[in-house]
Amino acid sequence: MMKVGETRGTLFVVVGPSGAGKDSVMGFAARHFAQRPDILFVRRVITRPSDAGSEVHESVSTAEFEEMQESGAFAVSWQAHGLSYGIPREIADKVESGMTAIVNGSRAALPAIRAAFGKVAVALVTADAPVLAKRLAQRGRENEEDVLRRLKRQVPDVVAGPDITVIDNSGRLDIAGERFITLVELHCAKAHHPA
Secondary structure: OOOOOOOEEEEEEEEOOOOOOHHHHHHHHHOOOOOOOEEOOOOOOOOOOOOOOOOEEOOOHHHHHHHHHHHOOOEEEEOOOOOOEEEEEEHHHHHHOOOOEEEOOOOOHHHHHHHOOEEEEEEEEEHHHHHHHHHHHHHHOOHHHHHHHHHHHHOOOOOOOOEEEEOOOOOOOOHHHHHHHHHHHHHHHHHHHHO
């Protein structure tokens, strides 16, 4: 496990409430950075079918996830919404070697992610409550009661902090996407030209 300050690259953790459009913002940025071998978009390992939602991930069974966890396959793992999530161990090696890695994270898992990776950059993608409700209903994964429960769910407040940037995705995707791209480019520039 890496210690704080030992990483040379940057791990970007994209967090935010369900329906905020984290996957959309990341997808917008992934298209922009498609020709950048130094920027990696992480495929998480999740105990969810691969056709459930827009995130491209490695789908495994609960038993497979537990085996991977026991064998040390993850740099960090957590549970949320009845599912297990893992960031592959090789991502820590890539960040340590100087790469920029971007992962869809979890606000509740931020302490564990920071402990595993040291310094991270957090992009908190948000949207107005009516926008969240509409997007959750449109994706069709949950009934109305489940949508309301998600919107009311209390999670750790991560709005403030030196490593956190809030990106409002209530409007057009290109506005939020360009803001995230600028944030990643600034971190990459700082990494290659430290003050």
